[in-house]
Amino acid sequence: MEPILTINNLTKKFGYLTAVKNLSFTINKGNVYGILGPNGSGKSTTLGIVLNVVNKTHGDFHWFDGNTSTHDALKQVGAIIERPNFYPYMTAEQNLKLVCRIKGVDRSKIEEKLAVVGLLDRKDHKFRTYSLGMKQRLAIASALLNDPEILILDEPTNGLDPQGIHQIRQIIKDIAANGTTILLASHLLDEVEKVCSHVVVLRKGEKLYAGRVDEMINSHGFFELKSEKHQELIGLLELHSNIGKIKVEGELITAFLNEPMSASDFNKLMFDKGILLSHLVKRKESLEEQFLQLTDNQ
């Protein structure tokens, strides 16, 4: 796999506060990455360092194969950090022209990218007349101008209304479908779950996990069960070697698996033992549950 960004033992201190502690991870081409973490966990600082606006204290990072300077690499990167920052007195098109000049790309892309984010009919309006959702979409258009190798988005749906959130997510999904590598920083777990294949989990500047979303915790999933013979079922589950922890909430029994087991095998087993299930669902922990488990454990 082709690496796009490699971070080695990166540390950033703001006075006594350590915002990022010994962080290492690699971003490979073609995947959609999420950086997860509560507010103040060092997500934006990390992105700021690799984007050349925050100075690192220790460690190092390099873009692509390591032979490109950060300054040149950034011309192949599209990034939005926190809020959309543009010149309020310029129109959308003029702002994008300026970005073209900075990145050294042709202006022919402007119309195409404005169409991608649905702002073509507002291109001659001044930036200051835009709503927050439109500003954010313009920022995405601006980040896409150079057809970047990687798109970095920091909290892209922050402060938007549900419609705006939906629009931005749809745009991100479309871009990801074209094979662009995406790095998405967010504290919204369902957002990351919906679009990302890989995650880096941070807490207080330290890495808790980096890898595939579905391998985040060692889990084979769990069954949600209901039956007329409530007590008998609990008794059977306690004896079964594949079942670990059992949680009972009223009628609903949640049984966590130690070993992999399919729902149909389990159903057959219960039937053989004479227990008829009125409710059987096999699930994996949601990202939220996994995240809480991960952050609680350490």
Next chain:
Amino acid sequence: MLRLIKIEFQKLWLNKVSLVLIFISFILPFTVLILSSIKINFFGFFTLELGELGIFNFPIIWHITTFFASYFKFFFAIVVVSMIGNEYSNKTLKQNLIDGLSKKEFILSKFYTIVFFSLCATVLIGAATFLIGMYYSSYTEATIIFREVEFLLAYFVKLVGFFSLCLFFGMLVKRSAFALAFLVVLYIVEWLIFWAAVYVSGTVETAFKIKGFLPLESMYNLINQPIQRIVMTKFPEKTDIMYDYAVHWYEIAIVLGWTALFVFLSFQLLKKRDL
């Protein structure tokens, strides 16, 4: 280099306030120059014609126009500090860097614009002075016309130096209004240093020499006030009002030194800063 100037020009050109200020700083000195060169008749009582005072004679005209035109630099100084202040308040500085402009390029784009503007102002003042001089001057031999043309060079260096100082203050305090206030503070500080030097050395002359090394005073020294010189031409027998008004190489060197320092410090400030 052209790319950096183009980037900065787009930022300035589309901003109405800076556009107006740029036009004022170009047009106002011309209006004043042209108004002062025409004959003004006060309702038949008397006519005022500054040309008759001999101030539009070569070579003194170079001295006079560059001196008075340099006061209009304050309009562009506002543009310089606001072009830094706006980048901070709109957070576009951060976005520019993320988009792939290096910190060095950012400072250079501002500095190139300063040099470009100063060059335009110098060429325009030079051309206007030449034309007015050709019209009014009693002497029009080439050797006399171009005798003190070094005042134009001094004017150019003075503008670049002053705007670089504004650039540095803009980078230092990030707010346009505070940056302009810093100019006033610096002016006062230079006088405080002067009085301290008078106290220590005991002579005003030494104190002026020390003050001559400070930024604002060294810029002023490039083009000294011409009034005394006009008086001198009227009363050549009064030797006690003689003074040194010439442009010296060391005066230019001091200002260029400050310019280099201000641009370097601006870059260092930006490099050290977390945005």
